[in-house]
Amino acid sequence: MHRTVxxxxxxxxxxxxxxxxxxxxxxxxxxxRRAEPQPAIAPRRSPARPxxxxxxxxxxxxxxxxxxxxxRREQRLRRGRRRALWLAVHGVDVGPRRIHGLxxxx
Numbered sequence: 001m002h003r004t005v006x007x008x009x010x011x012x013x014x015x016x017x018x019x020x021x022x023x024x025x026x027x028x029x030x031x032x033r034r035a036e037p038q039p040a041i042a043p044r045r046s047p048a049r050p051x052x053x054x055x056x057x058x059x060x061x062x063x064x065x066x067x068x069x070x071x072r073r074e075q076r077l078r079r080g081r082r083r084a085l086w087l088a089v090h091g092v093d094v095g096p097r098r099i100h101g102l103x104x105x106x
Contacts, residue, residue, distance in 0.1 A: 067075065084094050097104060 087094050
């Protein structure tokens with residue numbers, strides 16, 4: 001062994017004892033220091049329910065990103081309303097072009 005290892009090994013064992021189950025006992029444990037056994041706590045269980053089974057016939061095979069024409073129109077209107085609100089917050093007025101069926105100048 002190297003001299004430095006022989007010098008520092010006892011010092012390190014004294015200052016930094018190993019942690020965990022595999023630690024070598026430096027002092028024997030007495031019977032008075034034994035930990036009292038903790039009562040076992042039963043794990044909580046949810047009420048018994050039958051498992052949910054999904055059959056292939058019950059699940060519609062529709063791609064969620066494919067929109068119908070009505071959904072596309074609604075999405076376009078919603079996007080326009082959001083854009084108008086964002087512009088209004090920043091001081092730009094883009095009010096409606098038609099109010100009660102009459103054309104309004106912007």
